[in-house]
Amino acid sequence: MDLLADVLAWFFDPDNWQGTAGIPNRMVEHVRLSALATLLAAALAVPSGVLLGHSGRGGLLAVSVVNIGRAIPSFAVIALALPFSIRMGLGIGFWPTFLALVLLALPPIFTNSFTAVRSVAAEVVEAARGMGMREREVLLGIELPLGAPLILTGVRVASVQVVATATLGALVGWGGLGRYIIDGFSVQDNVRVFAGALLVAGLAILTDVLFNVTERVLFAAGRRRVRRAPAEAGTSALNVRG
Amino acid sequence: MSEASIRLDQVSKWYAGASAPAVEELSMEMPAGQVTALVGPSGCGKTTILKMINRIIEPTSGRIEVGGRDIQGLDPHALRRGIGYVIQQVGLFPHRTVDENIATVPKLLGWDRRRTERRIEELIEMVGLEPEMGNRYPGELSGGQQQRVGVARALAADPPVLLMDEPFAAVDPIVRVRLQDELRSLQAQLQKTIVFVTHDIDEAIKLGDQVAILDVGGVLRQYGRPEEVLREPANAFVEEFLGKERGLRRLSLIAVRDVSLEDGPTVSADAGPAEAREVMAREGVDWVAIVRNGELRGWVWESELESGRKVGDLSVRPFLVRVSADSTLREALDAIVTSHNQVAVVYDGDRYAGMLTLSRISENLVP
Numbered sequence: 013m014d015l016l017a018d019v020l021a022w023f024f025d026p027d028n029w030q031g032t033a034g035i036p037n038r039m040v041e042h043v044r045l046s047a048l049a050t051l052l053a054a055a056l057a058v059p060s061g062v063l064l065g066h067s068g069r070g071g072l073l074a075v076s077v078v079n080i081g082r083a084i085p086s087f088a089v090i091a092l093a094l095p096f097s098i099r100m101g102l103g104i105g106f107w108p109t110f111l112a113l114v115l116l117a118l119p120p121i122f123t124n125s126f127t128a129v130r131s132v133a134a135e136v137v138e139a140a141r142g143m144g145m146r147e148r149e150v151l152l153g154i155e156l157p158l159g160a161p162l163i164l165t166g167v168r169v170a171s172v173q174v175v176a177t178a179t180l181g182a183l184v185g186w187g188g189l190g191r192y193i194i195d196g197f198s199v200q201d202n203v204r205v206f207a208g209a210l211l212v213a214g215l216a217i218l219t220d221v222l223f224n225v226t227e228r229v230l231f232a233a234g235r236r237r238v239r240r241a242p243a244e245a246g247t248s249a250l251n252v253r254g
Numbered sequence: 255m256s257e258a259s260i261r262l263d264q265v266s267k268w269y270a271g272a273s274a275p276a277v278e279e280l281s282m283e284m285p286a287g288q289v290t291a292l293v294g295p296s297g298c299g300k301t302t303i304l305k306m307i308n309r310i311i312e313p314t315s316g317r318i319e320v321g322g323r324d325i326q327g328l329d330p331h332a333l334r335r336g337i338g339y340v341i342q343q344v345g346l347f348p349h350r351t352v353d354e355n356i357a358t359v360p361k362l363l364g365w366d367r368r369r370t371e372r373r374i375e376e377l378i379e380m381v382g383l384e385p386e387m388g389n390r391y392p393g394e395l396s397g398g399q400q401q402r403v404g405v406a407r408a409l410a411a412d413p414p415v416l417l418m419d420e421p422f423a424a425v426d427p428i429v430r431v432r433l434q435d436e437l438r439s440l441q442a443q444l445q446k447t448i449v450f451v452t453h454d455i456d457e458a459i460k461l462g463d464q465v466a467i468l469d470v471g472g473v474l475r476q477y478g479r480p481e482e483v484l485r486e487p488a489n490a491f492v493e494e495f496l497g498k499e500r501g502l503r504r505l506s507l508i509a510v511r512d513v514s515l516e517d518g519p520t521v522s523a524d525a526g527p528a529e530a531r532e533v534m535a536r537e538g539v540d541w542v543a544i545v546r547n548g549e550l551r552g553w554v555w556e557s558e559l560e561s562g563r564k565v566g567d568l569s570v571r572p573f574l575v576r577v578s579a580d581s582t583l584r585e586a587l588d589a590i591v592t593s594h595n596q597v598a599v600v601y602d603g604d605r606y607a608g609m610l611t612l613s614r615i616s617e618n619l620v621p
């Protein structure tokens with residue numbers, strides 16, 4: 013109970029809302045890094061996943077390879093990237109963290125993009141080809157719009173993971189909300205650790221919610237249509253013609 | 255390609271890794287403006303044949319001509335835009351409205367908006383949908399309606415050739431019969447070259463101007479007009495495929511209008527009981543139908559006749575089995591048998607045309 017009260021007090025302390033170490037700045041750092049990493053991962057994984065899904069060749073192999081990446085802890089990536097980053101003059105902090113986050117975001121986005129295209133009903137694609145659509149038209153006009161919800165889901169899952177994992181950046185000297193946790197640990201300030209954890213968790217949940225809302229707005233029409241089973245209305249219309 | 259017949263010349267298809275060909279050296283011609291029904295057991299290569307015509311599948315060897323041109327020399331996309339394609343699972347685009355689905359090929363061909371819209375309107379009406387359905391999504395339609403949209407979409411750019419792969423297999427029997435009837439009357443106007451795949455011999459007989467009966471491996475066992483095939487099955491395979499009801503199936507090829515109808519036991523409304531009894535005796539029945547001014551009023555049992563009263567003054571029973579002169583003998587037979595009657599009353603439009611008896615139908619049963 014005490015801890016909670018202290019955490020609450022921490023949040024109400026105006027000092028924690030100002031300057032480089034203030035919540036707004038840390039939040040911006042955190043969001044910016046996460047967004048950049050997710051965007052780059054999406055820019056790489058969506059086109060490649062979609063194209064491989066369309067051609068159907070070597071896709072499963074690629075999915076397995078990309079998924080091996082999931083087994084490597086992000087912290088290991090940061091640690092491994094650190095010496096290279098220093099040698100290349102990129103410094104510690106941002107670049108190793110960024111690299112680790114991009115690698116973290118790739119598998120879910122790639123896998124979902126691949127699956128999204130693969131799972132478009134075969135007869136729909138066959139009908140499209142049968143009517144004379146070129147491969148590009150099949151991909152852009154049929155497979156991509158029909159796969160879009162699943163692709164966006166991949167991006168959502170990835171971005172939530174990225175937001176949570178970006179905390180690690182603090183270990184190698186980067187900012188972001190992880191600072192509260194890491195710095196709190198080093199000075200044994202449990203209140204700050206707890207507050208930092210709350211902030212990261214809150215941001216992750218917010219990310220998830222925002223994506224869900226976006227999905228709902230973008231694909232609302234389609235979903236409503238699927239839910240309202242229309243067979244009955246149709247049959248009666250037929251009967252009227254009888 | 256307005257006169258677009260389809261010619262297959264020694265066409266074979268070996269799928270990769272298969273131990274036997276799906277289609278082997280098939281040669282046949284599907285005449286322009288007619289319906290050719292491909293029928294045969296599952297796996298006999300019907301779909302393969304169809305897909306080779308629009309080059310979704312490339313033949314291993316042989317030559318296919320559409321409208322006199324070797325399709326191997328054509329751009330496959332251009333070829334397909336000139337061939338309507340309807341598949342069993344319909345394959346409508348779920349993210350596009352009915353109108354947008356129908357507009358697919360016109361859009362690929364670069365039609366302007368006005369022309370496309372006019373065409374959509376025309377097609378919606380042609381396939382028997384309501385105009386306001388155009389804004390719906392395929393998921394909001396019944397199976398039968400979806401199939402109609404599939405047909406409209408295939409017809410959109412008015413292609414001379416239509417390939418239909420078991421288009422009505424997924425709808426219930428009642429809707430299927432209606433769709434078949436509609437396709438038939440549509441074809442009477444449009445006269446497309448249609449290749450219609452089905453594994454239902456009755457459907458093939460009903461819709462096909464020609465019926466091609468295929469065996470496994472794409473072997474053509476018999477090819478001819480439905481009545482020919484029914485009358486003279488070329489071999490045991492065809493005979494077995496046609497089944498025991500071959501005679502019954504023949505009935506669905508004969509229109510009621512084409513058999514000579516009987517007057518039946520009819521008397522005029524002015525007749526008395528004596529005259530009525532005479533007619534019954536002559537026809538060997540115990541009932542009589544009453545006609546006034548060329549119109550059938552109904553019928554009475556012999557036991558209901560009253561001496562001294564004209565038959566026209568009796569209260570009559572209505573005829574329950576009425577068939578149109580345009581229906582087939584098979585339909586008339588169904589109507590008679592299911593109502594436990596012996597005759598059907600035939601109307602040509604509103605006009606009483608005569609009576610069709612079970613014995614008259616059975617004369618047409620023997621091949």
Ligand SMILES: Nc1ncnc2c1ncn2[C@@H]1O[C@H](COP(=O)(O)OP(=O)(O)OP(=O)(O)O)[C@@H](O)[C@H]1O
Nearest residue numbers: 269270272276295296297298299300301302303453
């Ligand atoms: N893509 C494919 N790869 C390998 N074999 C195939 C392929 N498509 C069809 N086949 C085989 O070729 C043969 C003919 O298949 P096809 O689909 O043409 O038959 P069908 O007459 O249309 O059958 P159904 O009535 O079941 O639709 C079958 O033995 C089938 O297994």
Ligand SMILES: [Mg+2]
Nearest residue numbers: 300301302419
């Ligand atoms: Mg088939």
